[in-house]
Amino acid sequence: MSASWPDGDSRMISFREAGAAMSRDDPRPIGEEIARVLRSRGWQQRLVAARLVARWSEVVGPAVASHCQPRRLEEDGTLAVVADSAAWATQLSYLQGTLLERLATIVGAGVVKQVRVRTGDIGGLGRGSRAGL
Secondary structure, three states: OOOOOOOOOOOOOOOOOOOOEEEEOOOHHHHHHHHHHHOOOOOOOHHHHHHHHHHHHHHHHHHOOOEEEEEEEEEOOOOEEOOOHHHHHHHHHHHHHHHHHHHHHHHOOOOOOEEEEOOOHHHHOOOOHHHHH
16 A cells, blocks of 8 residues: 555655654664674674685686685685695686685675685585685
């Protein structure tokens, strides 16, 4: 049901559009509330890290993902990645600019500021694992 204005205009208008101030007890969009709770409890970083791990293969491609896995997302925006060989670590380091652009589209601009790659064992860090994040 919609109300009509005296001049016959039946457009709906929100309180925000009308310039009404929201009180603390007014209903808020659920997305805003979830984001507020995540920030207040410090879970935002974990959510970003989980999204990054879940979409890692999409970010780097399946060939690279089978040799390089994200290990940790630091508070300063440094993504630590483990590669199974020096050749793959070097390759990923050369692609850092492209990698940062792709990560920005997945987890948001400025979240991952640099990528640090080292060699090591990536066993057990495949898709679905927490990958130390």
